[in-house]
Amino acid sequence: MSAEWPLWEIFIRGQHGLNHRHVGSLHAPDAEMAMRHARDVYTRRNEGVSIWVVPSAAITASSPSDKGPMFEPSQDKVYRHPSFFDIPDEIGHM
Amino acid sequence: MYAQMVTSEATQDDPEKLAAFQARIDAGEKIEPKEWMPEGYRKTLIRQIGQHAHSEIVGQLPEGNWITRAPTLERKAILLAKVQDEAGHGLYLYCAAETLGVSRDELTEALLAGKMKYSSIFNYPTLTWADIGAVGWLVDGAAIMNQVPLQRTSFGPYSRAMIRICKEESFHQRQGFDIMRKMATGTDAQRHMAQDALNRFWYPSLMMFGPSDKDSVHSAQSMRWKIKMNTNDELRQKFVDQTVPQAEYLGLTVPDPDLRWNAEKGGYDFTEPDWSEFFEVLKGNGPCNAERLAARQKAWDDGAWVRGGLMAHAAKQAAAPVAAE
Ligand SMILES: [Fe+2]
Ligand SMILES: [Fe+2]
Numbered sequence: 398m399s400a401e402w403p404l405w406e407i408f409i410r411g412q413h414g415l416n417h418r419h420v421g422s423l424h425a426p427d428a429e430m431a432m433r434h435a436r437d438v439y440t441r442r443n444e445g446v447s448i449w450v451v452p453s454a455a456i457t458a459s460s461p462s463d464k465g466p467m468f469e470p471s472q473d474k475v476y477r478h479p480s481f482f483d484i485p486d487e488i489g490h491m
Numbered sequence: 492m493y494a495q496m497v498t499s500e501a502t503q504d505d506p507e508k509l510a511a512f513q514a515r516i517d518a519g520e521k522i523e524p525k526e527w528m529p530e531g532y533r534k535t536l537i538r539q540i541g542q543h544a545h546s547e548i549v550g551q552l553p554e555g556n557w558i559t560r561a562p563t564l565e566r567k568a569i570l571l572a573k574v575q576d577e578a579g580h581g582l583y584l585y586c587a588a589e590t591l592g593v594s595r596d597e598l599t600e601a602l603l604a605g606k607m608k609y610s611s612i613f614n615y616p617t618l619t620w621a622d623i624g625a626v627g628w629l630v631d632g633a634a635i636m637n638q639v640p641l642q643r644t645s646f647g648p649y650s651r652a653m654i655r656i657c658k659e660e661s662f663h664q665r666q667g668f669d670i671m672r673k674m675a676t677g678t679d680a681q682r683h684m685a686q687d688a689l690n691r692f693w694y695p696s697l698m699m700f701g702p703s704d705k706d707s708v709h710s711a712q713s714m715r716w717k718i719k720m721n722t723n724d725e726l727r728q729k730f731v732d733q734t735v736p737q738a739e740y741l742g743l744t745v746p747d748p749d750l751r752w753n754a755e756k757g758g759y760d761f762t763e764p765d766w767s768e769f770f771e772v773l774k775g776n777g778p779c780n781a782e783r784l785a786a787r788q789k790a791w792d793d794g795a796w797v798r799g800g801l802m803a804h805a806a807k808q809a810a811a812p813v814a815a816e
Pocket of ligand 2: 660
């Protein structure tokens with residue numbers, strides 16, 4: 398058995414009410430061990446209240462070369478932001 | 492530093508792509524693993540981050556030497572936590588290196604085969620409890636000098652690992668200083684131990700920054716790529732300027748008769764370490780090189796059945812539900 402332990406991506410909820418956030422990765426033979434390692438490697442100082450471990454191989458990432466077609470179309474749609482519209486002062490807060 | 496004398500790799504990429512890449516770095520953009528990068532950038536980073544990771548791991552050995560003999564239960568718990576942090580630092584950095592297309596096992600094997608290095612400082616022995624104070628105060632102190640600017644390095648995963656590490660480092664330096672303070676204000680014998688630790692660790696700490704690199708082409712390339720943020724001399728000067736007043740506070744004497752404040756340059760003049768000793772240590776002839784590598788080799792060999800066994804168990808568990816159907 399010389400197979401290297403697979404890589405896992407670790408997500409931690411820092412506080413109640415917040416999203417889980419990616420904090421890094423680690424090697425582990427299975428999910429249970431990944432969870433134990435994540436606790437030791439990433440929460441030594443109260444960094445979290447909940448951990449997700451995900452096999453890195455299960456993640457599909459957008460490709461850097463698609464950055465233009467993926468994200469540029471939203472740049473010219475300024476009307477998606479509320480600041481695009483003028484609201485008369487008399488109306489007050491809207 | 493934790494990564495000393497990292498030679499930059501030559502790059503034979505398309506000049507147009509190279510220029511566009513350099514422009515991104517100059518604009519302060521972070522480079523992420525899947526994006527295009529020059530081969531030289533990738534290889535230099537693998538070597539530098541790998542060497543840094545190895546240093547964190549090997550660096551556990553001189554301190555681990557004192558865990559079972561710490562003078563109080565509290566000191567023992569603190570040292571254990573500190574050494575555990577260093578294991579974490581090694582792991583963050585191996586993961587950062589892995590994003591560049593090398594595996595952690597490959598890096599470990601390269602270290603064991605003598606193809607990769609770790610910082611020269613960890614080839615010195617920790618002979619007394621005061622040495623644990625000196626290591627935290629001086630060695631972690633020197634590491635911080637180098638790691639703080641590296642938080643701004645151009646490679647995203649390296650920068651993020653450095654940010655995590657820096658958050659944990661000041662505890663390391665403070666616990667070391669605290670040990671030194673206790674010893675320096677203790678009995679004559681304790682004060683003597685503290686001074687002796689400073690005497691032995693001063694020059695090896697200055698060596699951590701590496702020899703002067705102001706004329707090195709490798710350093711110039713790494714600085715353009717923001718893999719290296721300061722020259723070795725700049726960091727060494729900063730370290731001396733920060734540390735000398737702390738030694739004075741402790742009532743200890745820096746073992747350098749030519750050390751003096753230079754008002755004109757706003758820093759101390761000091762004696763350079765013996766660079767021939769440094770090169771001998773890098774070649775493998777330091778006091779503890781053989782012992783350190785043997786310890787790593789033993790851990791790797793003795794752990795083989797655990798690594799393999801857990802993989803076999805995981806494979807069996809994964810297959811179990813299918814077999815039951
Ligand atoms: Fe560290
Ligand atoms: Fe440290």
